[in-house]
Amino acid sequence: MAMKKNDLKGKNILVTGATSGIGKGICIALLSQGARVIGIGRDESKVSDLSFEDNKFLFLPYDLNNIDGIEGLFQNNSVAQEKLDGLVLCAGKEETVPLSLYKGDKIKSLFNLNLFSGIELLRIFSKKKFSKDNSSVVFFSSVMGELGQPGKVGYCATKSAVLGVVNSASLELAKRKIRVNAVSPGVVATPMTKKLFSQLSDENVKQIEEMHPLGIGQIEDVVPTVLFLLSDDSKWITGQNIKIDGGYSIQ
Template sequence: MMLDTKINPMDLTGKQVLVTGASAGIGRACCTLLSQLGAKIILTGRNQAGLEETLSSLSGNGHKIAVFDIKNINGLGDWVKYLRSEYGYLDSFVHCAGVQITKPIRSFDQGFFDDTMHVNLASAMAITQGFRLKRDRSKQGSIVFVSSIAGLIGQTGNTVYGASKAGLMSLTRGLAMELLRDNIRVNCVAPALVETEMAQRAQDSMTAAQFQHMLDQHPMGLGKPDDVANAVAFLLSDAAKWINAVTLPVEGGYLAN
């Protein structure tokens, strides 16, 4: 009996992956793990120094930095086409970029809403629009959006952020059906609170009692960026080749409360 020589279905050797929000936190953890699995990474974000720090942590070679402000929604499609012409075929796309600002409804304004929706939701659609062009349909592509359990629950002062992340979950389902003809899977991960710079900013915006209440809702403690990166890598890989249109909570038991 012949044995399959590919014994690791999460092997990403030969794949090139575009990762947004790669300068820190979950994005950096994703880049590091995906490179360890053999992928070549195109790291993007606004922070050149942060991207270079991430680059220094990667395994292998052939990785690239592409600085871009994803608030420029109308320019994102052309930017993705440029990346493909400059660096070659893009097998996968991971959208980690996001903003989170805690504001109660009394402080709501259009600028706050537009900024949150542009970065967290509209950019995912615009990059996907560019990613799907001129695909080799014999190769299965994969997209993973990083959402949040804030899109599944109610949190005081976090309603706009939660709405944007719920939008990513809906976007996942719609695009998964629309991109079937392009042989692209679209999935999503929804982390609870993870120890990142964004979480620290959230803590800084709360009272000690409010933050302790949030901690108490995580039965397994706060997550690490690597916990989310592991889920992202799984959904990108051939181990998940028959998984499509799902949102995978990565939340340490939070939703069991």
């Protein structure tokens, strides 16, 4: 059997949350492998350091909290020019809010970004005019999609809901051999985690670290699995939730 491992050269991939953390790491890895990347994020200055060949990286500044405007992004000529081979949904927000303060508007706002923006992107992506057959979609859930922690009712609910979307959409899109999977990282050293840790006591941070038998993850621990799921090497894998968590969830 001839193996061409994780061949992504020339593939056309859209990545949300492209300006920071894991999303940015995925963009860098894809560009280094010769893929064409469309990145969505709020702050273009955060990707000004990305180096790439001409026309390989297109950045679309956009706040995904605004669900109704997402379809318009796809009408952008340079997006519509070539059908997509992949969609990676990294944009998300983590927040710690005790249940007693979690009023409707606050939790709706988290669902808007962590869940509804992803469903809307998938809805548009799934149209034949925007995606190729055999393309691949990677959602970001979290170990919190199946587990819990105090103060995380919103985050856990959104990440759990993502898994429901993956289950259903993978069946719905199987006809076109479009695959839909989730990755569920444990705690990874990113700007988002840094913000979370700053709100906790040193003791709590240490506890979280100790809950990961292999220690806290790095961005490069998560990226290769996403590349694998985007590549044709995973063409018989769909509807799965792949945990990348240093052993966190096995305990």
